[in-house]
Amino acid sequence: MPEARGKIRVTCTVNGKAMKFSAFPMERLLDVLREQIGLTGTKEGCGEGECGACSVLLDSKLVNSCLVPAAQVEGAEIRTIEGLATGEQLHAVQECFITHGGAQCGICTPGMILAAVNLLERNPQPAEADIREALAGNLCRCTGYTKIFESVVRACEARSGKS
């Protein structure tokens, strides 16, 4: 049995709330969110940074939470899919995924939505090529991407008052 080392205490903010947890330093942020904090909206797909299902926003940057060790979120601000809605009011991107059929099985959806929200925060009026590039790290095996892409286009329009 390899030599065992202890857990560390980590303080961070998750969806606006201050959080403290204990974890092994190499423990994946994905597992901390799902298994310790109870935020199971973040999904695990490949577990190797290829599929984007576990995407969260870490200090306003899109990251794969399967590739972020607990030791690197000390003091960080984390947003997950659960943190997007304001009370009962869904985020415009969430609304558009519902109304335009952007979700099927749902495993890629939280990551896809966070990638889209992150794009709109960086670039409120993206070109179609920007949208495709922003979603290129998120894989979907159901929709064929067209409806996801359309949902994001509609969300952009809704936010700029075109719809």
Next chain:
Amino acid sequence: MRSFLPAYALETPRDLAATLDRLAGEPGEWQPFAGGTDLMVLLEAGKLTHRRFLNIWGLRELLGIREDSDFVTLGALTTYTDILRWPKMQHEFPLLCRAARETGGIATQNRGTLGGNIANASPAADSPPALLAYDAELELVSARGPRWVPYRNFHSGYKKMDLRPDELIARIRLPRRAQGGKQYYRKVGTRKAQAISKVCFAGTAHIEHKRIVDIRIALASVAAFPFRAAKTEAVLRGCDLGEESIHAAQQELAREIAPIDDMRSSARYRLRIAQNLLEDFLTDCSAAH
């Protein structure tokens, strides 16, 4: 099989000096851990054999992009996103921007670092061909002090590099002189994002009246490490651009590279593609004149 997490240490030194002291105090015991986009993949697959890491993510001394009249100098923790957002990068070093844009997706570009890409020493890394084509230099630091090395001499075999156990890559600098002229970058993979290359090619050339005054060619995924095709460059340097010189260069390139069969491609395909990319680059050079 997943790794046994309690077996791994990831400690966060307070600054660069403390990091270098740890590396020097127990040589070979500790390895740097930056954005985690390679190491966490190995961890999840149960293949991370090293156990003790120093968390250097966020170390102030290794951040930032600076310029002076001779060099643009990038801290080793510069991410692909940082590269793409630096205002002059696209104009001065477009090949590095291409490499950054085609590495992973946005989430990987936000965490992956230039220093990490170099130290991970993958034969298929995307930024090294661009860095090699720009004649990049690396600053390696240790408790004994810093030293600069030309990047083209840094890799010497599969995952073998000129980096001592107490050393860390601190900065990467790109000479600003004569980077103009023709520049070419092409990554051939299964798709634009999230793919690992089958062949990656970067080239710069200075052409005067069809004569190749200077040329630099670098490739990844066709040898045990990313490298400068110095022999192919030598065949071309001083020649006139044309079918004859292109053919001679393609023949030399075939002797100079050592592609292999693996899950991503075959040796035969890689050889053919490397030669085609060389032709495409040289044809572009001709068209520009």
